[in-house]
Amino acid sequence: MIKLTYILSFSLLCASHMLLANEPVKLRFCYEDKQLLPYYAGNGAQIPTPPGATIEHLQEGIALVPQLKVTFERRPWLRCLQLLEQNKVDAVVATYNELRLSFAVFPLDENNAPDSRLALNQHATCIVQRVGDNVTQRLKDGVVMARPLGYVVPEYPSGVSIVPVQSQQQAFSLVKLGRVDATTTTCEINTVQLPNMLNEQLEVIHPPLYESTGYLVFSKAFYNQHSKLATELWRTLQQTQNPNRYYQYLPQ
Template identity: 30%
Template structure:
């Protein structure tokens, strides 16, 4: 009888423990704050091309991998994903229909979006979600001409500029003849045909250099990168004002992850290491 009583008591303890766990998990879930994250639907290209989109990679799975890891780490937040054209994401952030997007810093966006800021009230690159860099790419002949352009004053090069890219301030001082193309692939094709001297291409994520599996071995990147752009998780003003402590924790958690590694791994799996990493689509 004693043994049976112990068994009954143990079972009762297990039932109580399970009930406590259920109550605890329910309480935690009840306290979780919903974060509506809007990301770009690249299938709706006609709605956003040339509109200043901000997604650094055309493959949305690379971005989702970063956020899914965040979702698993923080019990205080429950992320709901909304996929739509980029301009719709920005419009909904303005009206607080969504709570967050990934975007590069633009002064005009600070009126409706909250960036992670440093003590000097500048965007804090240490808490950026991503850092994407682009390089010039061309043949060995272009490499030699580019390196000696100052000495021999040979600065006239035809640059095949893929849609979505733009030159930074330093590069605009170089007298390039710009030939716009629909994609990186088309730009590289023009180089191979001798129509263009060089183009611009994603070459680095964080400190990790990117090598495309499909890259023509006759064409090589010119390092260091000529452009660098940081992507930030930007909250709507309303969400940030109501959840300042949580927002800071989310920024801190994202910054602590090796996001560059996640991007590279995801793109490698998809075979998309030559996807657009645009400085204008930020």
Template identity: 30%
Template sequence: MKAWLVVLLGFSISLSAEALSLCVEDADYLPLLLKQDIDGRSGLLPDIARAAAAEHAEPVTLLRHPWKRCLAMLRKNQVDAIAAAFWSSERDAWGAFPKANKRAQSAPDPELRLWREEYRVFVPLAGELRYDGQQFSGIKTGLGAPPGYVVWHSLKKAGVLDETVRSVKIGLQLVALNRLDGYVSERSIGLNMLRTLGLTEQVKLLPQTYYEDDSYLVFSHQFRQQNPQLTQAIWQSLPAIREQQLRKLLAE
């Protein structure tokens, strides 16, 4: 009887009623995101999340939308999870993060992160923009960043955002033409885009990191409440899978 109970409990932890719906940004942000699957790969972020779910026999349905829509859908419990988002105490109101302890306002456990993201400022090779780690100087046209991102809001608050420049691709092209002071992008995404566009000789990175933080696989509160063991199990599977993917990335 006890053996059967263990089997049944294990089954209830591993499976939710339906496939987990995961929303990611609809963008080609290699190596983190792909706009369309290539050879079964969707980019590091969804691939890690999907592999963690697969360890617990949980299928994943991947949805690609503009990032602001992913956030809105999670708030409304229209998707089960998003990949990936930075944590703030305000965001606890609409998303379930992997907490280090049971206190509602505590920070997430960094070991259970999906990825560590570093945002850098990409500028023209002979540009005049400077950043001292606190403030910008030499502003003429402003800086761009992906809409809805934490760095976008930070630039806007600082009064240096050019809201007309939206995508990483267009932003870096304008930087290369010296028509935009700078563009803030996740480092690996920006460097990959420069190689793709053939702009590595026209654009450089400022030495200071603009923003760096852990990003998380965030579940909707509804999914977390309905599947508490499953969500915790998926989070617990992330560290080993993340390290495997990082080693593969470094080897490429």
């Protein structure tokens, strides 16, 4: 009787482990709670339909990795980074910065450099100014530029001073009101120039000020536990690249 009880208990334990092993791994993805077209649509905590090009891309890619189940959280961008550092979310999309390596895992090549072959997208950033303000001619002489909190600050010309703001929309408002000289916005995606979506008071200045690359990055804890799944997702997202996905969110 004791032997039979032991066998039954062992069988139940094995069965429970098998069920757990077959359950998909939860991937908690955090992204900005303010609209940032074409990447993210809508404002607030809700996930709208359609959700934005980046979310569509992630949904399509993760659907091809059945071992993963994604949940989306919308927070202020700086809060998403903090939660990633605390291992309270598992992934964000971000540009590469060495300071982020202490808490985030980027796809790296054999030289430990960011692997652009596994990037989500490449985009260029242009200056936004009041119409006719000629900010680019004054960059070395002293320009005040608004920049949303949590975004990587590139190497601007020496005369540029940065004012941190809560959102891209706040940055645009400060430029319109004349409280800062300029801000920046995405003006090209995958080398294709985007249409001007600003009102008549503001203008986008070409050529781009700088270029950057967006990566899906994982928390240290998630990557340490599920490195094979993370690598599989990076590769799968390359197979589901679709440039038209971005352009459908922009005015024609």
